[in-house]
Amino acid sequence: MSSNKASSDIGSHFSRVVRALEGVRLRPEVSLTEVPAPGRIAPYSVAMTADVAAGPDEDELASGRFVVLHDPSCPEPWEGAWRIVTFARAQLEPELAADPMLGDVGWTWLTDALDEAEAGYTAEAGTVTRVLSQGYGGLTDNGTTVEMEVRASWTPSDEDLTPHLQAWGAMLCTIAGLPPLPDGVVPLPGQRR
Template identity: 60%
Template sequence: MATREISDAQSPDFAHALRSLHESRLRPEVRLTEVPAPSRLAPHAVAMTADIVDASDGEDLATGRFVLLHDPSEPEPWGGAWRVVTFARAELEPEVAGDPMLSAVGWSWLTDALQAHGITPGNLAGTVTRVVSESFADLEEREPDVEMEIRASWTPADSAVGVHLQAWVDMLGTVGGLPPLPAGVTALPGRRR
């Protein structure tokens, strides 16, 4: 991840949060990039995009955005001074298009990843959307395209937010079809672009 200059001058808590994000150990299949953050949602914000890349052919398996907001005034809807806002998207196999449990399974991928990292999120909220595009007429021989989108937000307890990024990236990997790492196994650091 491109590293922004971290300064304690503006907000020591936010500077700690940035360090926590930058020190996160992520799977080698993850390409993480810092992008401009929304400027009107909170006094302090950082945003990153992540792509899960297939090591064999370089194909993007899933993509998403992770935004960390910090407002020391603790907005009432957040229930704290921090808010994580996420988005994840991936194409799925056509045979899952009609599965009535698909949205519930997608949500469980997020909650399971948070739980696996010991996170009890405050004020957790979100949606899972599946989009099925079917072709007709001259295109009717095409398989349906199935996409899943998971949008979620929650309130971390403090500025140690690197673990929240790790959990979200693990969920993004699951959405993209990566097998989970066995318990107790840490991915070796890969080259991040």
């Protein structure tokens, strides 16, 4: 098989796997937008940003980025040919800044969401960061704000990436402070642009 034919087959396979993500149903508070993907990390990639708001004219509660990478050479740190790289950020209540468990809680929100969605994964890595900002001078009225950032990557156990996007969307809603959906309630499709 020629390398052009092999490359074309891999590209078609990547497109089929990623196309399944278009049918993922997230909560209506989540708005997904496809954006340019990083080009130098892997031969194949796709990226989406998400914003979470309680309603169409409401302020943003959380935002994030979901990136799918595919490298048929299976880079050693990935432990596979696929890698998901994510970012989520939300403003929290100022009193949470001093909570020593905040990082553990943020990481658990992600792993619990993956487990609940039955999204098998390996080689997970990430950080949970709290950003404390205090306004001074002309910004004194801003007071103190606290943001939480969850940066994570993992290798999916198989090529069905839909539960991974569902899990990440659920974690994004959790970090935004939205209450969980009751058991048996299926979210209507989120807004896509």
